[in-house]
Amino acid sequence: MISEIFNFNVIPVLFETDILVIGAGSAGCVAALAAAESGKYDVALVERYGFPGGTSTQMLDTFYGFFTPGEMPRKIVGGIPDRIVNELNATGDIFLRPNTYGAGTGVNYNPERLKYVWDKLIVEAGINYLLHTTLIEVLSEENERSTCVFWTKGGFYKIIAKRVIDASGDADFSYLSDYGFELAGENEPAQSLTTTFRMSNVDLGLFEKAGGRKMLKEKMHVSFESGKHNLPRKDGSVHEMCQTGCVSTVAVKVTDLKGLDARDLTLAEIEGRRQSYTYEDFFREEIPGFEGSKIIGLSNQIGVRETRRVYGLERLTKEHCMQRKVPEDSIFLCGAPIEDHRKGDNGEDETYWQYIPNDGVYGVSYGTIVPKDSKRSWVVGRCFSATHDAHASCRSMAQTMSMGQAAGLAANLSLDDDTGSDAVDTNKLRTALLEINTVLEVPHNLADTSRNGWSNNFK
Numbered sequence: 254m255i256s257e258i259f260n261f262n263v264i265p266v267l268f269e270t271d272i273l274v275i276g277a278g279s280a281g282c283v284a285a286l287a288a289a290e291s292g293k294y295d296v297a298l299v300e301r302y303g304f305p306g307g308t309s310t311q312m313l314d315t316f317y318g319f320f321t322p323g324e325m326p327r328k329i330v331g332g333i334p335d336r337i338v339n340e341l342n343a344t345g346d347i348f349l350r351p352n353t354y355g356a357g358t359g360v361n362y363n364p365e366r367l368k369y370v371w372d373k374l375i376v377e378a379g380i381n382y383l384l385h386t387t388l389i390e391v392l393s394e395e396n397e398r399s400t401c402v403f404w405t406k407g408g409f410y411k412i413i414a415k416r417v418i419d420a421s422g423d424a425d426f427s428y429l430s431d432y433g434f435e436l437a438g439e440n441e442p443a444q445s446l447t448t449t450f451r452m453s454n455v456d457l458g459l460f461e462k463a464g465g466r467k468m469l470k471e472k473m474h475v476s477f478e479s480g481k482h483n484l485p486r487k488d489g490s491v492h493e494m495c496q497t498g499c500v501s502t503v504a505v506k507v508t509d510l511k512g513l514d515a516r517d518l519t520l521a522e523i524e525g526r527r528q529s530y531t532y533e534d535f536f537r538e539e540i541p542g543f544e545g546s547k548i549i550g551l552s553n554q555i556g557v558r559e560t561r562r563v564y565g566l567e568r569l570t571k572e573h574c575m576q577r578k579v580p581e582d583s584i585f586l587c588g589a590p591i592e593d594h595r596k597g598d599n600g601e602d603e604t605y606w607q608y609i610p611n612d613g614v615y616g617v618s619y620g621t622i623v624p625k626d627s628k629r630s631w632v633v634g635r636c637f638s639a640t641h642d643a644h645a646s647c648r649s650m651a652q653t654m655s656m657g658q659a660a661g662l663a664a665n666l667s668l669d670d671d672t673g674s675d676a677v678d679t680n681k682l683r684t685a686l687l688e689i690n691t692v693l694e695v696p697h698n699l700a701d702t703s704r705n706g707w708s709n710n711f712k
């Protein structure tokens with residue numbers, strides 16, 4: 254711990270707050286918005302990069318998890334996540350991609366616009382918002398307050414908070430607080446890392462005429478087997494973006510490198526970029542419609558699917574998901590399959606899929622977002638309490654936003670009632686969630702998943 258080396262007493266306090274959210278990814282932004290909803294408490298949101306969104310804007314453009322996969326799609330997420338999509342919809346910055354991928358219908362969005370939407374909603378909500386500010390240490394929890402130390406270009410600062418929501422993706426707050434966690438890769442192979450890239454000037458009409466995704470898949474297989482382009486894997490997905498003539502990819506795959514180790518991450522970033530340009534050559538030379546295309550953007554950093562998963566009061570397990578349990582204290586729903594990107598036993602690339610039986614849905618308990626070693630914090634997003642398999646189902650952004658929503662409201666209740674995070678009245682929490690239109694019961698009606706169907710789901 255750094256506090257054993259440095260004297261943190263000399264560091265100035267930047268401010269005190271009621272609720273501090275660490276990390277402005279999809280989970281953290283929604284947690285801060287939910288926490289600020291009542292207007293009763295001071296809420297601060299702190300982010301290490303210069304823009305909000307985390308993975309949602311660093312590398313992706315599709316929200317999965319709003320709809321269940323399969324032939325009978327139902328919309329199972331609501332509340333603040335809907336408001337985010339509505340904002341994007343208002344300017345024509347979304348479209349639905351019906352069941353184009355195993356995860357179900359995706360809400361495809363313009364990620365640059367999403368940065369603006371997160372900013373706008375955060376500022377309008379009166380949240381104390383700090384970018385370029387990195388959590389580096391948590392000091393002792395004295396007087397029922399957590400003192401967090403941040404590094405900025407201007408020096409070190411402390412922020413003191415009554416309640417903390419850890420939305421850092423890597424569970425940095427929980428780690429620095431000495432809470433128990435499981436590290437991905439310790440017991441099962443960690444999911445692979447992916448640099449995403451975007452290409453412009455693609456003739457999508459020509460691509461579709463030549464066979465579209467089926468043709469792409471076949472050509473990828475042939476190229477992989479022949480070794481002509483030295484492709485890293487047989488598969489890889491490409492989809493159109495909101496911007497005309499542009500596509501986005503999830504194709505690169507980097508395995509056997511750790512998502513928290515600086516040397517490994519450096520190697521992974523280099524390898525991710527190398528693979529991206531290997532794909533560029535392949536697309537330009539082999540795929541009709543891509544002849545004049547070029548990469549116009551690489552993800553801001555390589556995508557890390559899992560690192561630390563904190564031990565919560567409860568732990569989401571594969572059995573729970575597959576048995577479609579909906580506990581009484583459920584705070585959101587999920588119907589996504591287990592989608593585990595990994596290296597197969599023969600060393601080859603493999604993505605393992607397992608669907609929730611009968612197009613099913615499961616509920617996620619409040620205890621999965623409360624670290625078992627804490628009384629004043631929550632852990633949301635990809636570091637919540639789940640086993641490797643369950644996490645591989647419950648990590649899409651509609652679900653990470655839902656966790657943030659529940660934690661933000663729970664932080665309010667814990668201050669209202671002067672209780673610990675472990676003692677929040679889950680009936681009250683569910684009532685508060687329903688008041689903002691969270692979906693807690695599996696709906697019977699089918700969702701409209703046509704390309705422009707988003708607005709129809711609110712009829």
Ligand SMILES: Cc1cc2nc3c(=O)[nH]c(=O)nc-3n(C[C@H](O)[C@H](O)[C@H](O)COP(=O)(O)OP(=O)(O)OC[C@H]3O[C@@H](n4cnc5c(N)ncnc54)[C@H](O)[C@@H]3O)c2cc1C
Pocket residue numbers: 275276277278279280281299300301302305306307308309312313314315316317318386387388389420421422423425446447448503556557558633634635636648649650651653
């Ligand atoms: C390659 C890849 C493809 C995926 N594809 C999809 C998809 O198509 N659709 C989908 O729905 N889901 C997808 N997922 C899963 C989903 O995107 C993630 O699970 C989800 O975005 C995680 O959100 P989060 O808020 O928990 O974490 P993050 O988005 O990682 O946000 C964490 C935030 O905390 C900040 N932070 C970290 N440490 C600190 C610190 N010490 N101090 C201050 N700030 C800090 C980070 O900069 C970041 O902004 C994918 C994931 C990956 C990696």
